Amino acid sequence: MNEVVLTLKPECVWKEFQGIMGVPRPSKREEKMVAYLEKWAKDHKIDYKKEPCGNIIMTVPATPGMEDRQTIILQAHMDMVCEKNGDKVHDFDKDPIEAVLKGEWLHANGTTLGADDGIGVAAALAVIADKNVKHGPLECIFTVDEETGLTGAEKLDPKDITGRILLNLDNEEEGEICIGCAGGMDTIVKIFYKLENAPEGYVPYEVKVSGLKGGHSGDDINKNLANANKLLTRVLWQSTNDFDLRIYDIQGGNLRNAIAREATAVVFIPEDLTEAFEKFVATMEKNFQNEYHIAEPTISVKTWKSDTTADVVIDEMTQFDLLNGLLTCPHGVVEMSQTIPNFVETSTNLASVKKKEGYFFIQTSQRSSIESAKEYVAQMVEACFNLANAEVKHTDGYPGWTPNPDSAICAIAEKVYKKRFGKEPKVKAIHAGLECGLIGDKIAGMDMISFGPTLRGVHSPDERIEIATVQKFWDFLCDILLEAPKC
Secondary structure: OOHHHHHOOOHHHHHHHHHHHOOOOEOOOOHHHHHHHHHHHHHOOOEEEEOOOOOEEEEEOOOOOOOOEOOEEEEEEOOEOOOEOOOOOOOOOOOOOOEEEEOOEEEEOOEOOOHHHHHHHHHHHHHHHOOOOOOOOEEEEEEOOOOOOOHHHHHOOHHHOOOOEEEEOOOOOOOEEEEEEOEEEEEEEEEEOOEEEOOOOEEEEEEEEEOOOOOEOOOOOOOOOOOHHHHHHHHHHHHHHHHOOEEEEEEEOOOOOEOOOOEEEEEEEEHHHHHHHHHHHHHHHHHHHHHOOOOOOOOEEEEEEOOOOOOEEEOHHHHHHHHHHHHHOOOEEEEEOOOOOOOEEEEEEEEEEEEOOOEEEEEEEEEEOOHHHHHHHHHHHHHHHHOOOOEEEEOOOEOOEOOOOOOHHHHHHHHHHHHHHOOOOEEEEEOOOOHHHHHHHHOOOOEEEEOOOOEEOOOOOOOEEEHHHHHHHHHHHHHHHHOOOEO
């Protein structure tokens, strides 16, 4: 199925990536990937340790002649975001990812590809397996649950790590060296409801927002992408006023760190107003297409008579609180950096809205490179939903990674990149979260950089990797290892 991957270069990296694509590895359910890495280590006669949380740490001796180098840590996360198109049949707990070659890019067939961060894991394994790669002592850390809470990095035991130079292989732009990232936290909301009979003379309709790009809530938050939860709320909020709409169900978005691509509601409309309602939804679609004609060219808002057997709706007071809370909940860039041009400092993402038994579960995520600003935007979300009579809780969050202008490993990376490719790399901080913040917070004196090949559309079924940049990523990695500082 994925033999096409084996035709790509460098062969050693793509061979490992092909193997990884065959292993189901959703966040928090990485047991099959953990077992895969354990078997891989045994097959290659590599010492390893499995931490209680599931992290795998492989200890690799230096190649001949490189014994005098400092230990380098290669770090990547084994879990992947599991998103698929609505019409795609795929079980992320059982089915392998299907690779599709499209020109200069490798995609998946209707799902996320898992190159975030499967390609980082593959590169680290390739370093170990390829006898032509020269390196000093290595510690390869493969963490669990990066995507839904950075649990693996948070539970990493410092006693298991001896190295103090870390190469994080989880960046998404070839030619960039990342030296800092934002911290983040989640704000979780519950709005409790009661059910009551649907009003007499009302008929059920479904409303669906789809065709959006989605994307990473850190990397893509400044691209003016539409959020399906916000668009659906706009339709429902105005329809409540214009058509006395009543809500039975809302399901929108999926993951805390993904911008919502699709959202659907089941509603009840007075039978004598259905034609007007259909025209209104069509008008809203045109409005949204006009608002997002550049960023979201395939935006779709449709409605149709529902075949639901439900004959109940949520109570009116809860509907009022829910829609007003969602409409006023901030989403997107909150502040741009005052010190770094065109850099997002603070943002928030209205990630998902799910009807559960007895309550609506709303998940939002906040990011900022300034700790106090991160707390402020979380308080903003909390205040919004306090006014909606909701139950609001915050997660502990994770720290940002403060750039180190005196980083020795960054200086080495800059030098070898220029020597290899004849141009200066971009050294920058990013708005997305990386495990480096947590690892650096737990282990004092860690000198870190992050880099990788070019990925686009991560956290969505449009995820893809630019094939040519994998060779450059690999060459860059090998060069850094060759130039590792001496003890």
